[in-house]
Amino acid sequence: MQVPFIDLRYQHESILSDIYQRFDEIFYTSDFVLGAELSAFEEEFRRYIGARFAIGVASGTDALLLTLRALGVGQNDQVVVPAFSFIACADVVIRLGAKPILVDVNPATYAIDPEKLSHSLSARTKAIILVHLYGQSAPIDPILDVAKSYKVPVIEDVAQSCGTMYAGRRIGSFGLAGCFSFYPTKNLGAAGDGGLVITNDEKLAERIRKRRDHGRAQDQLYDEIGYNSRLDCLQAAILRLKLRDLDEMNLERLENARYYKKLLAGLDITIPEVPEDGSHTFNIYTIQTSRRDELREFLTQKGIGTAVYYPVPLHLQPCLRFLGYKEGDFPMSEHLSNSVLSLPIYPGLKRQQIEYVAECIREFFKGK
Template sequence: MVATHKIPFLDLRKQYHQLKDEVLKVTEEVFESNAFSGGPYVATFERAFADYCGTSHAMGVNNGTTALQLAMLALGVGPGDEVIIPANTFIATAWGASHVGATPVFVDCDPNTWEIDASKIAERITERTKVIAGVHLYGQPFDIAAVQAVAEQHNLRFIEDAAQAHGARYNGTRVGGFGEMACFSFYPGKNLGAYGEAGGITTNHRPYYDHVLSLRNHGSQTRYYHDEIGYNMRMDGLQGAILSIKLRYIDQWNARRQAIAARYQQEITNPGVRMQQQPGFAESVYHLFVVTVENRADFLRYLEENNIVAGLHYPVPCHLQKAYESLGYHKGDFPQAEYLAEHCVSLPMFAELTDEEVNQVIDVINRY
């Protein structure tokens, strides 16, 4: 059956309509209290998000890219250092290293899980390597124990890029507390999304917590006294207030995403459509539901003709981006990441998809 209406890849309006009364009420509260930059609404969200992630601390910042940058600074990463990063990720993971003057060193992904291939990390380590950054890609945890083992063997720190994985679990424990720090994005389209730009960092280490709080606030712990060169990277009060509301709903939204994903996995039977492998240790929250097909252009054209909007995450791997051509990478260096980049398609995935819409996506794909 052709979809009776266009099925979007993402529709944030449906979520807003569910929360509208709560959002407008708290917006008025923020305005009346003039708590616009940092302040009590951000602090309330930080405490709640730390509790949610099972960590000692959470720090709100202005976006997920900033979170990665500040984490690198807190770890002492700087010019001349190297940071191990998967080639298959959103570019912001690499920006975290680049923005502090370090060099991202890319590693291919596992051909089945599409996450960082821990078995290939050691060969990329040099005397300049300081940090390994693993990414919980598409909302699915990477093999934390395997990456952590490499880090410990080589006396390296490791962080979690959890920008897509709010609430995901590794061996039953929510991500966010396994690495030295974990970096989150609250970009509007995320599972836990702000109504603007916002990000966060979680950690169980008080020194990192204190350092990030200073860095995000002009290098200051006491007003007008600046201990180091800092940044203006605070979360604004309005986003903190809205995220506190949304945090109360995140588990039910994730459960709906998981139910939709289970249907895609069980009911899409077209042999030409390949899906991300789900290891037993990983409980994904399906920020994205990515598949691969051999002829992507034809598949996308077919979906469009049948009123289904798809996405691409990500059509150019990090090592082949023009921004990093000076690093000397070439096509063929990381074949798994390159295959994914050329064949990936993201299917509609958001908690407000109706059962009928899911039925239509499945039916259309099975008839391809």
């Protein structure tokens, strides 16, 4: 049996004709950029998250970049970033001339460890990027508590966790801003790149909205240097249609995780908790094992696709070497980089496929 790591077709099957129909209408009006379809999506998404403002941008990376820029992050500033995350969390900080201050993560939540956070804050800290990794909500309150006591804003990176709940609300609006990615494999994925910033802060929203469009104050008049970073209307049309199914798709991910949990019980691996409260939406289903590379190779031979997010923690990435960190600085992040393995989890994954994956994992551990 073949089990690809990702298969997006199922998510699109039932909406494909609706997508083409919306495309027909948009092509007819040629309203491609900053048009009605984008405004409609921003309104629907802001309601879905439960926040006042939504600004569609070109990618999740740009959502982070524009938010930090709108906060005035620049030369000599510092921004706290988890050492175990996607490269974008650090590269946006560097592109603004500031320095990412890395912090180790908690291996159970994959989020910044609140206990370690306060040691990394200084008078130069302009923001904390709180990443909700794999679909799991970070423990927001303890982090907000530390941030508040130092008066530092928290930017939530919700790229992997669209729709996830915390304390009965969808994450993304707990911090000053929430940055979403609509990269195709995300819980809410476009047919290309896309991103969005959620905030309740009107001034921040205004600054981001202006700077996503070159800093335009009015037609042909620009009062600051901005970017060309707009979520286009074709992507917005797809996202509107997919947003309707998002909770159902997330539930399927949760059910798949539940099934894995049942089938993988008792093995010498760490499997993710499957909470009842929606605080995990399993964009990525990640186990931990000290025999990660061997297991991955075994599963590949069995026709099962897997992935490793992330095999190299940020402080050991070649492009960040100049920051001066060294091996041993963030033990948990290094440990995770050597032990995490992600299994197929997408909506549309069949029960027999999950059973086959679990069977092969059992066979691997039985053999040695």
